[in-house]
Amino acid sequence: MQQFTGGNERFIRRYEYEDSWVIAADIGLSEDEIDVDIVGSTAIVVADVGGRTTETEFELPAGGDADVFVNNGVLTITIQK
Template sequence: MTLEQFTREEGQVARRYEYEDSTVMAVDFGTEEADASVDVVDGTVIVVLADDQYEIELPETAENAHTFMKNGVLTVELEEEL
C-alpha cells in the first residue's frame, strides 16, 4: 500500500517532503504508539504496533531507506538515485 492509500484507509496524519536528493515521509501514529517497531524489507516499510501490522510500499526509485520511530511518529528517509 502506498503512503497515500495507507493514510486514507487508516486515518493517519502523514506528510511527504521532497528535496533535491532525498524524500522524507512522516506518519503520526499518536503518542500511545510510542513502543512500535519498524523495519524495511524488500522495499516495504513494516510497522508493528501492539497486535497490528502496517505495510507501506516505498517508491521504486528510492535508495538507502532509513526508518525510525520517536514519540509515535514514523520517519522514513529515502535517498533518491541521481
Template sequence: MRLTQSQEGESLLRRYEYDDRHVVAADVGVDDDAVSVDTVGDTAIVVIDHGDGESEAELDLPGPATTVAVTNGVLTIEVEK
C-alpha cells in the same frame, strides 16, 4: 518540496519530496518502543503493539530506506533519490 498526505483511521501519513531524498512520515500515536519497522526493498513493514494486540501495515516506499526512526510517536523513513 512536494507534499502528499493521506489519513487512514487515526494515523496521518505524509510523503515529502526534496531535491535529494524522499521522506515518509506517519503519526503512529504510540510510545516509540511500541513500534517496530522492517524494510524489505521498497516496502516498510510497520508493527504497532497497542498493549491489547498488534496491528500491522505495509508502506510502499519510493526506493530502499536509508534511515528509519521513531521519535515522540512519529515514524520517519528517508529514501535517497
C-alpha cells in the same frame, strides 16, 4: 501529499527533497511499541500495544538506503535518492 491508511484516519505525508524522500506518519506510539522493517520498497510497521499486535504495510518511493526514526509519536523514514 496525504495518503490515508486503514480505517484509523491517520495519514502519511511524503516530502521530496533534492537528495531524499521523507515519509512522516503520525502513529501516536513510542519507539518501544513499534517495529519497522524495510523490505525492498515496502515498509512493514508492526505495533504492539497492550498485548494487541497490528501490522500495516505501505509502499515507499524507489531509492537507496532508508533510515527509520520514531520521535514523539511520529514515524519518520528517510530514503536517499
